[in-house]
Amino acid sequence: MAEKYNSSKAIMNITIIVAIVLVVVIWPLSMLGKGGARAVSSDEADGRIQPVARVEMQKAVVAVASGKPRDxxxxxxxxxxxxxxxxxxxxxxxxxxxxxxxxxxxxxxxxxxxxxxxxxxxxxxxxxxxxxxxxxxxxxxxxxxxxx
Ligand code: HEC
Incomplete structure (x- = not known):
């Protein structure tokens, strides 16, 4: 029980970190893009961040698609x-x-x-x-x- 509780906590923490990264990195970059002074293209940044986001998405999808009752x-x-x-x-x-x-x-x-x-x-x-x-x-x- 305790172990499961910890791992779901860890997943929550990772999700929060991903959310913070998205807000802190993607949002300002997309603002830069609109302002014209494009230091880094936001597409490029998206490309770098996407793999992380994708892993999180896959985890969520696997949890649902596996069809197993959640504990x-x-x-x-x-x-x-x-x-x-x-x-x-x-x-x-x-x-x-x-x-x-x-x-x-x-x-x-x-x-x-x-x-x-x-x-x-x-x-x-x-x-x-x-x-x-x-x-x-x-x-x-x-x-x-x-x-x-
Ligand atoms: C939107 C808020 C909310 C969510 C989400 C919620 N609960 Fe509750 N729960 C309450 C409140 C408020 C009470 C107290 C109700 C009362 O006694 O008037 C309560 C009471 C209970 C009780 C006691 C019932 C009783 O007979 O006294 C159980 C058991 C319970 N919740 C289980 C769950 C479970 C399991 C989940 C998730 C699947 C859940 N709750 C999600 C708000 C929530």
Whole structure:
């Protein structure tokens, strides 16, 4: 579990770095191009950056195209973390035992039902309608596991 969590964190960090590179390098270069003073052609720069971006794209495509159900940590990182990491809209924070204890006490079936149908500010399936039942269940179990 811990290893998977770390690798999805690493992928997120890489994605953030790529995004920063795109903003910091590509954007000013394309501005230069428009201004006329073309120090480096933005096509050239695109060519140099593309391989990095392409690797990231391929990873994302492989994850989806492999058709394998994503595990709980992966679904959590992709969907649930948006609210449950920081407690957006009073979502019970991941790993917050006090917040989760009364919810866990409702029983696994109720938790899963509420995650499936939505509850209060929690949208059905966390807003990811494409999640399979197995993926959602794994994500709920992952969240519960973090609070134990
Ligand atoms: C848009 C924000 C948001 C996202 C995304 C989100 N949640 Fe929630 N979640 C909430 C909020 C808010 C609550 C508290 C709802 C309440 O008790 O009124 C909640 C509560 C829950 C509960 C407890 C339900 C109960 O019976 O008390 C579970 C389980 C849960 N979420 C699982 C998930 C899973 C799994 C995902 C990802 C697939 C996810 N959530 C994504 C906002 C979110």
């Amino acid at each position: 709980g940590a992966t679904v959590y990182g992709a969907v649930c973390m948006a609210c449950h990491a920081s407690g957006v809209a009073n979502a019970p924070k991941a790993g917050d035992k006090a917040a989760w204890a009364p919810r866990i006490a409702q029983g696994a079936a109720t938790l899963l039902k509420n995650a499936t149908n939505g509850k209060g500010a929690m949208p059905p399936r966390g807003g990811a309608a494409d999640l399979s039942d197995a993926e959602l269940k794994a994500a709920v179990e992952h969240l519960v596991g973090l609070a134990k």
